[in-house]
Amino acid sequence: MNLEIIYNTHKAAQLGGRYITNAHIEPLLTKLKLNFKVGTLGTSAQNRSIYAIEAGTGNVRIFIWSQMHGNESTTTKAVFDFLNYLQSEDAFAKELLSYFTFYILPIVNPDGAVLYTRANANTVDLNRDSVSLTQPESRILRKAFEDFKPDYCYNMHDQRTIFGVGDTPKPATVSFLAPSYNEAREINNVRQKAIDIIVAMNNTLQAYIPGQVGRFDDSFNINCIGDMFQSLNVPTILFEAGHYEKDYEREKTRKFIFFALFSGFKSIYENVVGNAKNDDYFNIPQNKIIFYDIIYKKVKINYENKEKFTNFASQYKEELIDNSVIFQAIISEIGNLEGKFGHAEIDCNGAEFTGLDGSKFPKLDEKADFLLDNSRKFVNGQEVEAAYFL
Numbered sequence: 002m003n004l005e006i007i008y009n010t011h012k013a014a015q016l017g018g019r020y021i022t023n024a025h026i027e028p029l030l031t032k033l034k035l036n037f038k039v040g041t042l043g044t045s046a047q048n049r050s051i052y053a054i055e056a057g058t059g060n061v062r063i064f065i066w067s068q069m070h071g072n073e074s075t076t077t078k079a080v081f082d083f084l085n086y087l088q089s090e091d092a093f094a095k096e097l098l099s100y101f102t103f104y105i106l107p108i109v110n111p112d113g114a115v116l117y118t119r120a121n122a123n124t125v126d127l128n129r130d131s132v133s134l135t136q137p138e139s140r141i142l143r144k145a146f147e148d149f150k151p152d153y154c155y156n157m158h159d160q161r162t163i164f165g166v167g168d169t170p171k172p173a174t175v176s177f178l179a180p181s182y183n184e185a186r187e188i189n190n191v192r193q194k195a196i197d198i199i200v201a202m203n204n205t206l207q208a209y210i211p212g213q214v215g216r217f218d219d220s221f222n223i224n225c226i227g228d229m230f231q232s233l234n235v236p237t238i239l240f241e242a243g244h245y246e247k248d249y250e251r252e253k254t255r256k257f258i259f260f261a262l263f264s265g266f267k268s269i270y271e272n273v274v275g276n277a278k279n280d281d282y283f284n285i286p287q288n289k290i291i292f293y294d295i296i297y298k299k300v301k302i303n304y305e306n307k308e309k310f311t312n313f314a315s316q317y318k319e320e321l322i323d324n325s326v327i328f329q330a331i332i333s334e335i336g337n338l339e340g341k342f343g344h345a346e347i348d349c350n351g352a353e354f355t356g357l358d359g360s361k362f363p364k365l366d367e368k369a370d371f372l373l374d375n376s377r378k379f380v381n382g383q384e385v386e387a388a389y390f391l
Contacts, residue, residue: 064151071113075242076157079258167286173215201268296343330382
């Protein structure tokens with residue numbers, strides 16, 4: 002099967018960028034009602050609807066939820082891409098619908114989605130609320146799990162651009178985790194199934210993003226929803242959509258999430274789950290915090306009347322302005338930066354730093370707006386053309 006053609010044919014073009022809310026998905030839900038069951042399970046802390054989609058009639062039950070962190074929307078886009086495929090006339094799509102029943106909560110945290118925040122409107126991280134269930138969104142998710150009685154759970158998230166794959170200079174474009182079900186991080190037959198599916202997905206992704214698949218740390222935390230469901234004897238897989246080169250809108254990454262979903266379901270359908278070796282899973286390099294968005298190398302500064310050369314880095318801070326996500330470059334580290342990489346790296350060749358306030362050294366937590374040798378201007382971390390400068 003040509004995954005590129007399948008994806009390009011069925012991509013949900015109505016969804017794009019990082020800011021995805023109920024208002025964006027509701028027109029798609031209306032169309033999905035023609036083929037699938039679409040309903041409302043309840044409402045959020047601010048009384049926004051939490052939707053559910055049921056597709057297929059098969060005996061193997063797949064429970065998927067996305068955007069329990071409101072500002073993590075890449076997997077939501079990929080889920081709608083996959084739903085578009087399931088609606089198609091493709092023969093394999095029909096086979097999937099007869100083999101599986103998919104139950105999908107596309108936006109668990111609709112308030113956080115509107116606010117573009119990780120937490121919900123009550124500033125609670127829903128992925129740390131699986132025991133206490135203090136929030137309406139957490140209780141709705143848990144009830145959906147208990148009522149649906151899934152055979153597999155898919156916990157869909159985004160991860161920050163800071164993560165790389167092991168010690169390599171490659172970003173963690175997609176990461177997975179088969180969560181632990183106990184403190185000892187043992188592998189029982191339930192966790193084994195999750196591991197086997199991840200191995201199948203990784204094998205597929207290596208053909209498209211070699212060396213850019215990571216594995217999350219498996220320390221046990223029963224407050225996390227994935228660990229909770231794994232401990233309740235349902236194989237659970239954590240997805241993390243990460244950075245791909247120059248893809249801050251996560252449009253390339255959504256494609257790779259689609260590829261992973263497709264190949265994982267195909268492995269279950271073809272009954273190859275159970276054939277993987279655990280080494281194939283644990284050999285997926287673990288995520289490490291080794292990236293900045295931009296690194297500026299060999300910059301001349303003057304600090305306490307001493308002239309020296311150094312490096313500094315900026316990291317984008319995502320801000321919601323007029324319903325658009327704006328990336329603000331903030332100076333985040335100054336120094337040697339050994340072992341760190343930049344998604345963009347600029348060799349300043351000893352040029353002298355001057356802040357727009359006249360300072361002669363970069364300042365942490367301030368915007369990355371500055372001059373080099375008083376002739377090159379950087380705004381929001383990027384060099385601007387001379388005509389703009391003038």
